[in-house]
Amino acid sequence: MKYTFIRAECKNHCVKTLCHVMGVSTSGYYDWFDRPLSQREQDNQRLLTKIRCFHKSSHSIYGSPRIQKDLIDDGEFVSRQRVARLMKAAGIQSKVAKKFVITTNSRSTIAPSPDRLKRNFKAVEKNKAWVSDTTFIRTRQGWLYLAVMIDLYSRQVIGWSMYDRNNTKLVVDTLDMAIWRRNKVKGAIVHSDQGSTYASGDYQKMLNENKLLPSMSRKGECHDNAVAESFFGSLKNELVEHEDYRTRAEA
Structure with a gap:
């Protein structure tokens, strides 16, 4: 019980310090923390999920222009600027733009294995x-x-x-x-x-x-x-x- 009380006191102290630095009230901070995501934030989350999928399927080659086109083809009406902002905030970028940067350590990775599955997703028994x-x-x-x-x-x-x-x-x-x-x-x-x-x-x-x-x-x-x-x-x-x-x- 004493340990729980000390933890709570430390947490409250940290929150008060943070609010003082930010120039906001403690109640305002908790109101913000408890607030659910807005519709805009939910839309951004949905778009970001699709962006990551399209970026991954392009083997990290596509930038915002080509991903925007894929999103539009998928029924999303979104501007290129918004796609670029979401990608930048999530650290997603085309590897083509990162010239002279080594992205893979060849000493610790192995050459790709062959595709043994070949899209045959029906196994006749378990553990095959x-x-x-x-x-x-x-x-x-x-x-x-x-x-x-x-x-x-x-x-x-x-x-x-x-x-x-x-x-x-x-x-x-x-x-x-x-x-x-x-x-x-x-x-x-x-x-x-x-x-x-x-x-x-x-x-x-x-x-x-x-x-x-x-x-x-x-x-x-x-x-x-x-x-x-x-x-x-x-x-x-x-x-x-x-x-x-x-x-x-x-x-």
Whole structure:
């Protein structure tokens, strides 16, 4: 009880200090914190989800002009300026514009694996083919990244991990859970995109040590991993896009 009281006092002190620096009242701060997202902010969140999908499907090549065109084709009436603002705020940019910058450490990543799945999303029995992908969930604390592993036979999520960074640990922990839950299955195809986390040495080493067959989508072909994309679409439609998560833990 004493510890809880001390924590509450520290929190109140921090809030009062912050409000003093910002020149706002404490009640005004809490009113702002408890306020739900406006319609404009909800629209921005929906647009940003689509922007990330189109940017990912272009293998990080598309800038705001081409992504705006994709959004319009998808039924969104949005200006190029708004798309550019959303992309800039989220740190999304075309890798073509980043000249002379090394984006991948070739010493810690491995060449892309062949596409062993070839869009054959119907498995005849469990543990023959798994698919994995990563997405993001917006919270007031910042992005929460989620990786999942899905068995194509049952479409069941057999492994997952959440972290505040999209790094190798995120996908390695997801694979580790799937292997543990399925009792160290051997010979299964494990399909993903060509992202640096999936091409990392640690992830590929875990696949090799467990006799799992790596498979990767072709560049710019998000339909090669359509099952995972569909799962994330349903997840966001039901549990993300209409929610306002204050913290990563709440999400």
